Amino acid sequence: MNRAIQTIILVISFSFFAFAESGSAPKANSSITGKIVDEKQQPLINVNVGLVGTSIGSATNHEGIFTFEQVPAGLFMLGASMVGYEDIRQEILVMPGSLNRVQLVMPERIYSMPQVSIIAQKKGIFESVPGSLTYINQQQIDQLNPLSGNEIIRRSPGVHVVDEEGIGLRVNIGIRGLDPDRSRTVLVMEDGIPVALNPYGEPEMYFTPAMDRMAGMEILKGSGSILHGPQTIGGVVNYITPDPPLSSQGSMSLRGATGGFFTGLFNYGNTFDNTGFYVSYLRKQADSIGIMNFTVNDLTGKIRFQMGQQANLAVKLGVYDEISNATYVGVTQTMYDAGGMYDFARIAPDDRLSIRRYSLGLIHNYFFSHNTRLSTTAYAYTTTRNWQRQDFAYSSFDAQGNLNPKPSNFTGVTWGDESIAQGAIYMRNSTGNRNRQFEVAGIESRLQSEWDLGETKNHLTAGGRFLFERAYEQRVNGTTGSASSGNLQEDEIRTGMGYSAFAHNQTQLGQRLSFALGTRLEYYDYERD
Numbered sequence: 001m002n003r004a005i006q007t008i009i010l011v012i013s014f015s016f017f018a019f020a021e022s023g024s025a026p027k028a029n030s031s032i033t034g035k036i037v038d039e040k041q042q043p044l045i046n047v048n049v050g051l052v053g054t055s056i057g058s059a060t061n062h063e064g065i066f067t068f069e070q071v072p073a074g075l076f077m078l079g080a081s082m083v084g085y086e087d088i089r090q091e092i093l094v095m096p097g098s099l100n101r102v103q104l105v106m107p108e109r110i111y112s113m114p115q116v117s118i119i120a121q122k123k124g125i126f127e128s129v130p131g132s133l134t135y136i137n138q139q140q141i142d143q144l145n146p147l148s149g150n151e152i153i154r155r156s157p158g159v160h161v162v163d164e165e166g167i168g169l170r171v172n173i174g175i176r177g178l179d180p181d182r183s184r185t186v187l188v189m190e191d192g193i194p195v196a197l198n199p200y201g202e203p204e205m206y207f208t209p210a211m212d213r214m215a216g217m218e219i220l221k222g223s224g225s226i227l228h229g230p231q232t233i234g235g236v237v238n239y240i241t242p243d244p245p246l247s248s249q250g251s252m253s254l255r256g257a258t259g260g261f262f263t264g265l266f267n268y269g270n271t272f273d274n275t276g277f278y279v280s281y282l283r284k285q286a287d288s289i290g291i292m293n294f295t296v297n298d299l300t301g302k303i304r305f306q307m308g309q310q311a312n313l314a315v316k317l318g319v320y321d322e323i324s325n326a327t328y329v330g331v332t333q334t335m336y337d338a339g340g341m342y343d344f345a346r347i348a349p350d351d352r353l354s355i356r357r358y359s360l361g362l363i364h365n366y367f368f369s370h371n372t373r374l375s376t377t378a379y380a381y382t383t384t385r386n387w388q389r390q391d392f393a394y395s396s397f398d399a400q401g402n403l404n405p406k407p408s409n410f411t412g413v414t415w416g417d418e419s420i421a422q423g424a425i426y427m428r429n430s431t432g433n434r435n436r437q438f439e440v441a442g443i444e445s446r447l448q449s450e451w452d453l454g455e456t457k458n459h460l461t462a463g464g465r466f467l468f469e470r471a472y473e474q475r476v477n478g479t480t481g482s483a484s485s486g487n488l489q490e491d492e493i494r495t496g497m498g499y500s501a502f503a504h505n506q507t508q509l510g511q512r513l514s515f516a517l518g519t520r521l522e523y524y525d526y527e528r529d
Contacts, residue, residue: 030094032068034102036060036080039370044082044106046137052077052089071100080104087246131222131235132158138215138242149211153237156219165292167284169324171208175221175234182206185234187225191241191316193361193379196231197438198469200524201496203231206385207320207357209239210298212265213280216240226518227461227502241316244269244276244304260287274306290344294324310367318359318381326353329392334423335416347415347425350482352388357381371450380441387434390481395424411481431478433486442467453507462503469496493529498522 036047043064050057051068054076060066073096081087085106094100134156146152148168150161162172162180171188174180182204188195196203211217220228221235228236250268255261262285269278282298299319306312327348335342359381366374393407395418403418409429416424444465451458471494478486504518 030071030073030096030098030100032071032078032092032094032100032102034066034078034104036064036066036104036106038085039105039107044085047080047082047085047106049078049080049104052079073098078102078104080106082106131220131224133221133224134159134217134219136217136219141211141214141216146211149208149214149217149239152211152217153219156221158221159219159235165324165326166290167286167292167294168211169208169294169296169322169326171205173205173234173237178234183237185231187228187231187236188239189228189236190239191361192238192363192377193359194440194442194467195239195381197383197385197436198440198471198494198496199467200230200498201469201494201526202438202471206353207355207383210282210284210296211239212263212284213241213267213282213298213300214239215242223516223518226520227504229465229500229502229520230498230522230524241300241302242267242269242278242280244271244278244302246271246276259289260285260293261289262286269302276304278302288344291346292324292326294322297321312365314363316359316361316363318357320355320357320359322353322355324353325349325351326387327351328389329425332394332416332423332425334420338417342415345415348390348392348427350388350390350431352386352484354386354388355383357383373448374445375448376443376445378443380439382440383438385436385438386484388478388482388484389432389434391428391430391432393426393428394422395420395426397421427481429479429481431481431483431486432489433474433476433478433484435474435476437472439470440467441469457508458505459508460503460505464499464501467498467500469498470494494526495529496524496526498524 036044036049038044043060043062045060045062045064047060047064048057049060049066051071056068056071058066058068071094073094075091075093078090078092079087085108088104088106090102090104092100092102136152136155141152144151148166149171150163150168153159153161153171153173158176160174160180162174164170164172171183172180173183173186173188175186178185184203187199188205188208190209195205195207195209197206217240218238219235220238225232225236248270250266252266253264255263262283264283265280267278267280269276279301280299282296284296285294287293297320301317302314304312304314325346329348329351331342331345331347359379361377361379364376368374395416396404398404406426407428411427411429413427414424415427418424442465444463446461446463449460451460473490473492473494474488475490476486477489478484500520500522502518502520504516506514506516508514
């Protein structure tokens, strides 16, 4: 059972955008109504549409329709935007008392930034993926204004998230009854690229992407996860970061709270000719959130290159650095029952978890036609996870009911009640340092094609991937309660290579009926020295 941590949060944010201002005009009872469709004349839902430079705006409904009432007369710039499509602008002259009708066509943005969207945001894509789907967009994230990503993930039915330290530094996800510990049974990705320490051999989520810098999240449960891997027994969670904007755009937000808690996020992006970029920097820290103190620095950069009409290349770089006093020492049952001084006591104040991660991702898209695309993703990242943890022992009794001696390297610090077995914790004058470094590199090619067989329409996705991973793991025993170095106790190298091929085809048999068939083959070779 967790005890609540109360914090007082102050949020300050502002944004700056390069938009043209429209002039004011006398008020009149005019209106604008319109429909937004894609290049196939299919309606687009949830498109952000508005009059640039004014507060007039809304989103399209399930038929792609929007309506503005009480629009003043004048010349306006009507703008529309949605992830995955080109931003569009169109001038519109509003006369007093007039009803203005427009129809806008939004071309698909073929140079979307380095991400493989599992579900995407368009009607039709949702319907083509079997299984249970949840998409959480930027607007929903902004409305919730979460302190951690756990608050966002819980919005998906059937997903159970266990808080570890109350701030979301390490996510523990269980889907439909599976063990949530370190999210081992769930494939967690950022922009379509795995983020686990070693995706096959050690899929624990000691590093979790920060929700503060995300533009959306996709959660896929069911048979649709066959197109991704490994570790998709529970499902797939995909964090989505923002694309480079088509014009100069940036923002900065600051958040503070009791306990020295602070979050600062700065981002900026722009596009020049055929090259766009986006950069974000996140700083998070706290002196005392429950028993935690931590410092996080997170830097992400994206660059996209448009290579003609049929191809594009995107590059993504990331640097993450964290130091926190994470610990595995918890209160005993008697300490929990007693409460008070034990609620947020730092039993092992010298325990330190250090995580540093460097990542590089490249995505190349080639469009053979409007209906056929080949996407190739290459990525590499390295994660260093060093954990300094002070040793301890519990109170125990012999067969005659006598209290067993304290450990030989006892520091003199005791927590809890010694009169009860397992009721007290004896801190030892030694450490066990679990030092680990992980290397991952992979490449995946994915062909997507829409094709017809007689009167039936089909959507095919097929491809393959190769992944190399290696882990260097050491156990170093320190001879004091705060030692980060000492005697080498264990030294291992774990190397793995994974090969995968997948194919999935969906046949539309009518407006309400479709048939899907898919398979995935995995081969993993593992060596432990």
